[in-house]
Amino acid sequence: MRIPSSRSVKSIAFLLVAGLSAVSGEMRTAMGPRSQAHPSAEAAPVQQARALLASQAPGFGLGSQDDFQLLNTLVNAQGQTVCRFVQTHQGVPVGGTMVVVRVGSAAEITAKRVEVGIQMPAMPVTLDADQALLIAHRDLTPTGAYAAQPTVERILFPSRLIGRVVPKLDEATGRMLPDPLRSVTVGSVSAPHVWGYHVTRKLKDADGRMITLHAVVDGDSGAILRKWRDGQGVDPIAAGLVLPPATDYLGQAERAALPIQVAAEAFPVPQGASPVAAPLVATPAYVPAVGLARTQFLGDVPIPTVYDPGTNGFGLLDLQRGLGGHLYTDLTGYARGNRILSEEVFNVVSTPGGFSVPYYRSFVMDQGPSAHAEVTGSLDNTWGNGQDYFKVSFTQSPFTDSGKTAAGEAMHAVTTTYDLFDKVLGRKSYDGNDTSILVLTNVKYMAGKAMWNPDTQWIEVGWGDTHSWGSVFGEVSTHSGAELTNIAHELGVAMYQTTVPYTYSYSMERSLLERSMGALVAQMAEAYAQRQPGDPANVLPAVPVDWTFGRNRMDGRPWFWLDKPSRDGISPDAYFDGIWMVGQSYFDSFNPGSGPMNRAWYFLAQGASTLPDSDAYSSFLPQGMTGIGLAKTGAIAYKALTDYTTDETGFDGARAACLAAATDLYGAGSPEVLAVTNAFAAINVGPAVGQPAPVRVSFPAGQVEPGTPIAGFFDMEHFMVVPSSDWTPLHIQVDHATDTRVDWKAQGVPGMMGSSGGSTATQGTFNADGAFHAPGKGDGYWSVQAWSRQDPRQFAQGVVWALATDGNGDGDFDALDFADYAMLCYLPYYVKDYLNPYALFGPRTSIADPEIQLVNQAFRNAFKK
Numbered sequence: 001m002r003i004p005s006s007r008s009v010k011s012i013a014f015l016l017v018a019g020l021s022a023v024s025g026e027m028r029t030a031m032g033p034r035s036q037a038h039p040s041a042e043a044a045p046v047q048q049a050r051a052l053l054a055s056q057a058p059g060f061g062l063g064s065q066d067d068f069q070l071l072n073t074l075v076n077a078q079g080q081t082v083c084r085f086v087q088t089h090q091g092v093p094v095g096g097t098m099v100v101v102r103v104g105s106a107a108e109i110t111a112k113r114v115e116v117g118i119q120m121p122a123m124p125v126t127l128d129a130d131q132a133l134l135i136a137h138r139d140l141t142p143t144g145a146y147a148a149q150p151t152v153e154r155i156l157f158p159s160r161l162i163g164r165v166v167p168k169l170d171e172a173t174g175r176m177l178p179d180p181l182r183s184v185t186v187g188s189v190s191a192p193h194v195w196g197y198h199v200t201r202k203l204k205d206a207d208g209r210m211i212t213l214h215a216v217v218d219g220d221s222g223a224i225l226r227k228w229r230d231g232q233g234v235d236p237i238a239a240g241l242v243l244p245p246a247t248d249y250l251g252q253a254e255r256a257a258l259p260i261q262v263a264a265e266a267f268p269v270p271q272g273a274s275p276v277a278a279p280l281v282a283t284p285a286y287v288p289a290v291g292l293a294r295t296q297f298l299g300d301v302p303i304p305t306v307y308d309p310g311t312n313g314f315g316l317l318d319l320q321r322g323l324g325g326h327l328y329t330d331l332t333g334y335a336r337g338n339r340i341l342s343e344e345v346f347n348v349v350s351t352p353g354g355f356s357v358p359y360y361r362s363f364v365m366d367q368g369p370s371a372h373a374e375v376t377g378s379l380d381n382t383w384g385n386g387q388d389y390f391k392v393s394f395t396q397s398p399f400t401d402s403g404k405t406a407a408g409e410a411m412h413a414v415t416t417t418y419d420l421f422d423k424v425l426g427r428k429s430y431d432g433n434d435t436s437i438l439v440l441t442n443v444k445y446m447a448g449k450a451m452w453n454p455d456t457q458w459i460e461v462g463w464g465d466t467h468s469w470g471s472v473f474g475e476v477s478t479h480s481g482a483e484l485t486n487i488a489h490e491l492g493v494a495m496y497q498t499t500v501p502y503t504y505s506y507s508m509e510r511s512l513l514e515r516s517m518g519a520l521v522a523q524m525a526e527a528y529a530q531r532q533p534g535d536p537a538n539v540l541p542a543v544p545v546d547w548t549f550g551r552n553r554m555d556g557r558p559w560f561w562l563d564k565p566s567r568d569g570i571s572p573d574a575y576f577d578g579i580w581m582v583g584q585s586y587f588d589s590f591n592p593g594s595g596p597m598n599r600a601w602y603f604l605a606q607g608a609s610t611l612p613d614s615d616a617y618s619s620f621l622p623q624g625m626t627g628i629g630l631a632k633t634g635a636i637a638y639k640a641l642t643d644y645t646t647d648e649t650g651f652d653g654a655r656a657a658c659l660a661a662a663t664d665l666y667g668a669g670s671p672e673v674l675a676v677t678n679a680f681a682a683i684n685v686g687p688a689v690g691q692p693a694p695v696r697v698s699f700p701a702g703q704v705e706p707g708t709p710i711a712g713f714f715d716m717e718h719f720m721v722v723p724s725s726d727w728t729p730l731h732i733q734v735d736h737a738t739d740t741r742v743d744w745k746a747q748g749v750p751g752m753m754g755s756s757g758g759s760t761a762t763q764g765t766f767n768a769d770g771a772f773h774a775p776g777k778g779d780g781y782w783s784v785q786a787w788s789r790q791d792p793r794q795f796a797q798g799v800v801w802a803l804a805t806d807g808n809g810d811g812d813f814d815a816l817d818f819a820d821y822a823m824l825c826y827l828p829y830y831v832k833d834y835l836n837p838y839a840l841f842g843p844r845t846s847i848a849d850p851e852i853q854l855v856n857q858a859f860r861n862a863f864k865k
Contacts, residue, residue, distance in 0.1 A: 045081035046073060049101035053085065056109065061116030065090050068099060071501050074432040076642040077425050077635065080104035086503065089118050092195075094156045095216075096505030098646045110660070111646050113505070115158055115193065123154065123195050124220045132197035135222050136215040138255040140181070141243045142236075145261035147204040157196045157216055161504050162225045167781035167799060176781035180237060180245050181213070181229045195219040202455070203241050204266075207445050208343075210455040211236045216504070226504065230454070234445075248828035264356040267328060267456070284308055286335060286364075288319050291381040293408030296388070297483045297551065298529070303411045304338075305381055308365045314381040315364025316340040316411050321418045324434035327457065331357045338414050338437045340407045342376075342398045343444065343460075360440065363399070363407050383408030388464030388479050389442065398442045398463075406480035410439040410461060412529075413487035417521065420488075420528040421495070423537040424631075425638050430491050431498035437491070441482065448478025448552060450486040452494045459490050466554075477554040484529060485522035485549035492521030500645050508580040509650035511590040516597035517641065519562060522549040523601070524634045540631040547602055562602040564615040565595030570750045573599055574620060574684040575651050577698040578797030581783075582749050592750075596683040597654065604679035605633040619793060620694065621682035628675045636661045636676065655680040684794075693736040695788050697796040700733040719798060720772075723805035723813045723858045727771035732786040732796065739790040744770050748783025749797050764800070774802030803858050807836065813862065821855060 042050070053068050068085035076082055080102050087097035100111040127135075129152040137150075168179035201213045211234060216226040229236070236242040246252040291305035291314060304318040322338040329336055331351055341360040348358050365377040376399045384405030389398060397403060414437050421427040428434035438458035446462030453460050461481045496514040523545045530543040550559030565571035570583055571592040583592035602616070607627035609616040617624075627633075636658055643664070644657035658676045666672040674689050681688035699719065722728040734740040746763040764782045765773045774782055781799050788794040807817035820836055827835070 042070070043073070043081075045103040046070060046083055048103050048107050049081075049083040049085075052101060052107040052109065053099065060112070060114050062087070062114065063118065065120075066118065067091070069093060071098070072498075074499065074642060075426065076102075077427075077638060078104070079426070080643075082110075082642050084501065087114050089115075089120060089156050089193075090123070092123065092154050092156050094118070094158070094193075095198075096158050096161050096503050096648075098503055098648070100643065100646065102643050110643050113646060113648055115156075118156070118193055120156065120193055120195065126220045127197070127217070127222055129154075129197060131222070132217040132219065133199055133260070135217050135224065136199040136201065136213075136227075137260050138252065138258075139215065139224055139227070139245055140213055140236075141255055141258050142201075142203055142261075143240055143243060144203075145263040147202040147210065147263055147266055149262050150199060150201040150260070153198045153200075154219075155196055155198050155216065155504075157194045157225060157504070159192050159194060162194070167801075181235075181242075182227060184224050184227055194225065196225060203236060205234050205236075205239055205241055207234075209234050209445060210453070211241065212455060213242070250828050264350075266356040267331060267358065284310055284335070286315070286317065286319060289314060289381060291316075291378070291383055291408070293412050294382065294384045294386045294405065295409040295412060296386055296405060296479055297409065298412070299386075301412050303383065303408060304415055305378075305383075305411075306335075306364065307381075308377070311365035311377075313365035313377045313379050315362065315377040316383070316407055317362070317364055318411070318415065321415065321422075322429055322434060322436035324429065324436065326436040326438055328357075328438060329436055331355060332359060334362065336436055338411070338418060339439075340410050340414075341438060341440050342403075342407075343440055343442045344398060361399075363404065378404070383411075388466075390464055390466060403442070406441050406461060406463065406482040407439075409480070409484075410441060410459075410482040410487060413482065413484040413525070414439060414459075414491075416484060416529045417488045417491045417525045419537070420521070420525050420540075421491075424524070424528065424540050424634070427495070427638075430494040439482075439487070441480075446481060448476075448481055450481035450483075450490050452490040452497075454494075454497060457494075459487060459494075461487070479552040479554060481552055483550070483552045484525060485551060488522040488525035489515075489518035489549050492518030495521065496641060499641055500647050500649075503647050506647040507650040507653070509593075510647055512580060512593040513597055513645075513649065513651070513654055514594075515590045516594040516601070517637065519549055519560065519594065519598045520601045520634065520637055523547060523562070523605075523630060527630055540634060542629060542631070545630065547606070560591060560595075560598070561615075562598040563606070565592075565598055567615070568592070571595030571598075572749070574618070574793075576684070576795055576797060577696070578749070579651070581797055581799075596685070597651065600679045600683045600685075601633055601637065603682045604628060604636070604675055605630045608678075608682050618682035620684045621678055621688055623688075625675060625678040625682065628672050632666075632672060635665060636672065639665060651685050655685050695737045695791040695794045696735040697742065697786055697788050697794050698733050698735070699786075699796055699798040700731070719801060720861060721801045721803065721857045722772065722774060723862050724774040724802040725804075725806045725811070725813045726862045727767060727773050728858075728862045729769070729771045730784065730786075730798075730800070732798075734788060734790075737788060737790045739788075741789045742770075742786040743789060744772070745785045745787065746772070746782070747785055749785075764802075772800060774800065803855060805855055805858050807855075809836075813859070815859075818855065 050068065057066060067088045069088050071084040071086055073081055073083045083101045083103065085099045087094040087099065094115050097114050099109060099114065102108055102110050133150050133152050163184050166179045166182040167176040170177045196219050197217045199215045199217060203211045205211065212230050214228050215224055218225055237244055246255050286306035286308055289305045289307040291303050293301050293303045295301055304320060305314045306317045306319055307314055316339065317335060318338040319335070323336050325336040340363050344361050345358045346361050348356060350356055361376050363377055385401040387402045387405055389403040389406060418429060418437060421429065429437060439461055440458055441461045443460040443462050446460050447465035448462055450459060450461045464479045466477050493514050496517045524540060526545045527540055527543050531541050535541055547562040548558035548560060553559065560571065561567045564573060566573045572579065572582060572595050575596045579593050583589055603625060605627045606616065608618050608621050608624045610622065610624040611617055639661035640654065640657035644660050649657060659673060662670065662673045662676045677686065677689050680686050684694060687693045720728065720730055730744070732742055734742060744766040746766060748763065764775050772784060781801055784798050784800055786796050805813045805817055807820035824836055
């Protein structure tokens with residue numbers, strides 16, 4: 001990649017200093033490829049998959065320098081081995097690629113996304129890995145030490161994935177501005193692929209929450225090409241963990257003097273590192289036992305426990321499930337198996353490998369290398385009293401009867417879901433490797449919630465919260481988050497994420513599908529929990545479930561409904577282009593947008609009504625349908641995930657995957673295949689059986705001119721850049737319609753732009769010709785919607801990026817404004833603001849070449865005929 005001038009390299013990141021709203025705790029974790037075993041040591045199915053790929057590669061358009069690196073393998077419910085690969089070029093992973101090969105009686109490719117025709121010289125030596133880390137460090141510099149040693153991985157990055165400009169609500173101004181943690185703009189790109197480095201850095205806040213910062217750095221120019229973050233619901237800039245991006249050369253120079261500091265290595269161990277070879281302590285001679293959990297939500301239920309002859313007590317450890325171990329148990333020397341922990345740390349030790357490991361208190365009698373004398377297990381193997389544990393002081397023990405209620409409930413939920421995975425789906429634990437499932441209870445920042453933490457690979461559960469916490473649902477008081485459907489939901493998310501690793505090209509709808517898989521697993525776990533003595537262990541019983549999940553609200557309402565998701569006041573019932581924006585400003589960024597997929601599972605299992613006043617009615621399928629039951633629905637969903645899903649799969653891809661899975665399981669044209677067709681049609685994804693394709697309104701790619709700094713952007717390719725001072729026609733695509741006209745509305749879906757969904761003058765104005773005028777000075781993002789006139793149910797949600805292009809303050813946007821911007825280019829923000837308060841992008845922002853190109857893009861959009 002080449003930047004238009006050397007100055008652009010130095011000012012590559014256009015980022016506004018903005019306060020940010022909190023990001024959902026269940027953020028995406030984009031991961032690079034895992035380490036790969038030597039091909040000669042690989043199992044026969046992997047070798048067979050490789051042989052197929054080698055024979056097919058020329059037909060893909062791949063050359064002699066292209067190959068494939070194994071991401072993971074799993075055995076599906078039919079006993080076939082499914083292998084996922086990432087493409088490599090010159091031995092380096094190619095971002096945004098994934099190929100799925102299924103090996104049974106023969107090998108076949110079930111999903112494929114590759115980069116063809118790559119022509120690259122050898123990896124440039126302009127920058128080494130240390131320099132790439134320093135560039136990422138100077139962009140978002142932590143105010144303290146990193147929690148672990150940063151990692152730097154060589155990659156080949158497709159130019160089509162360069163950059164992202166992600167809007168985020170600035171709470172200080174109430175306006176949508178570029179998110180400094182995820183937004184970057186760069187200059188023109190002259191090559192389809194770029195050698196680069198993927199830099200990963202981890203930080204911890206005072207509460208122990210882990211935040212991970214990612215950046216892709218051009219290995220030649222040093223430009224930051226892409227960045228993103230994941231973590232547990234904390235904004236590292238607002239929390240003071242990370243400095244805002246430097247906005248001028250003075251700030252960049254000051255960053256150069258800030259050193260990289262790394263704390264003692266702490267769990268989690270950085271990717272690729274090995275745990276200690278031997279445990280720190282000898283595992284006690286535990287004996288499997290059966291305890292009684294007095295739960296809040298299910299009454300008294302049996303749970304697996306252990307008996308410790310040495311202390312004559314019992315503990316919440318399952319020696320029959322999750323025997324593959326866990327990184328944490330291997331580091332600490334705790335016995336392998338599913339285990340419940342408390343967030344309270346009672347000791348920190350250093351391992352022989354040099355890692356600093358916190359010993360969380362476990363609900364067993366033995367405490368490893370600690371001299372702590374408090375009994376934390378149980379003397380009678382009875383767990384809890386059915387009441388909430390409320391943490392009112394730091395001296396209050398979580399190991400009272402109330403404190404043990406959530407722990408016992410969590411063990412029951414984990415056991416139920418593990419057995420569902422094992423016996424019904426043929427999958428050992430959430431990842432297929434029989435990894436121990438750990439639940440960390442009493443997590444103070446998770447009050448009333450449960451969350452799968454991809455950094456530590458465990459579930460975190462908060463205590464009850466009578467003081468309530470606010471959300472789109474209002475003030476809600478909650479019980480503990482250890483309720484069955486909460487934990488089963490999180491294990492469903494974990495199953496999705498460990499099946500389909502993130503690359504750099506994941507669909508914006510992927511996180512919605514992850515949560516929806518969790519919602520379906522929650523229903524299956526509820527059914528499996530109702531098995532009666534004598535029921536076969538490998539069959540999901542045909543028992544009623546209430547098709548909700550998250551039932552720990554004190555007002556008796558669930559968090560989410562599957563039959564009619566909109567009952568919660570925010571989740572949509574049907575799909576539309578831009579659905580990923582739903583709920584982005586709320587406490588849970590992804591679950592609301594999963595509503596349509598949740599509803600598809602309900603329709604597929606239970607059917608759809610023909611009565612318009614029924615919660616199970618869909619106007620997209622007024623004739624209704626008959627369901628095929630929860631067991632078959634789960635089987636189709638699981639096979640679609642294991643065999644046909646990539647990280648680029650969205651709602652349309654999920655439909656195709658489920659149709660393929662149903663065909664594999666039940667045959668082409670079977671009632672199950674027809675039911676899948678109709679269930680997706682009922683949520684506005686694809687046509688119903690025998691019906692024409694529905695009208696589809698969408699913001700197509702290619703909204704920006706080639707050669708501009710946002711050309712090829714992951715998200716902004718679909719959005720318009722406009723001047724705030726002129727009327728600009730917007731572009732929309734309407735498919736499957738004889739009347740392609742639309743009605744434009746300046747409004748947003750709930751949760752985006754802080755909008756409740758209603759039209760407001762603050763979102764901008766449309767004239768009779770459909771041209772848009774941004775409100776006020778601009779310098780922000782504004783929601784727009786286009787509604788089909790042929791089918792008023794169909795609409796698309798989009799975003800307009802409005803720039804304050806009136807550089808000289810004369811009230812017009814014309815070529816004269818470019819002279820003002822040119823004179824201010826590369827001046828520090830305070831000089832720029834002093835010389836011209838009307839200049840681009842508002843206060844505290846310098847102007848560089850990429851910004852001038854954005855003004856040019858806005859000019860073209862406003863005045864091209």
